Amino acid sequence: MEERWDIYDKNKQPTGRTMKRNDWTLKDDEYHLTVLGVIRRTDGKFLITKRVMTKAWAPGWWEVSGGAAQAGEASYDAVLREVKEETGLDVKDAEGGYMFTYKRENPGEGDNYFVDVYRFTLDIDDKDVNFQEAEIDGYMFATIDEIKAFAEEGIFLHYDSIKKVFE
Secondary structure, three states: OOOEEEEEOOOOOEEEEEEEOOOOOOOOOOEEEEEEEEEEEOOOOEEEEEEOOOOOOOOOOEEOEEEEOOOOOOHHHHHHHHHHHHHOOOOOOOEEEEEEEEEEOOOOOOOOEEEEEEEEEEOOOHHHOOOOOOOEEEEEEEOHHHHHHHHHHOOEOOHHHHHHHHO
């Protein structure tokens, strides 16, 4: 079964229509929804992952867990699923939750989206983390300064849009 995404209007209201995953035919006033789940450890370090080199887009860059909400899936359910799929961590009882939303518009490209950003604080270490080898080329528990350094090198995905989540 193909994955479908809900189409939202500029006010982030569902239109009742869906699109095929990665089928970039959105009009300029239509959006899909993605989520990011930032994992903060109780010592203040953040779990970040490195994209595999085989990714078509931004290979080898550092990022936080996330992905698209599927059709009919609430934002919070999507972030729980993405974090679990990508890290093996269950954050539903973790401290924290929704932080903010930002919007990315790519006029004429058919790819506009809202990003709901969440932060969860957990007492975890290496034994708790379980990655999908196909997607992830490594991970680290990084300090804010380490994340900023990756951002300055230009190898941290969406840093400027999400940097307040690390404060």
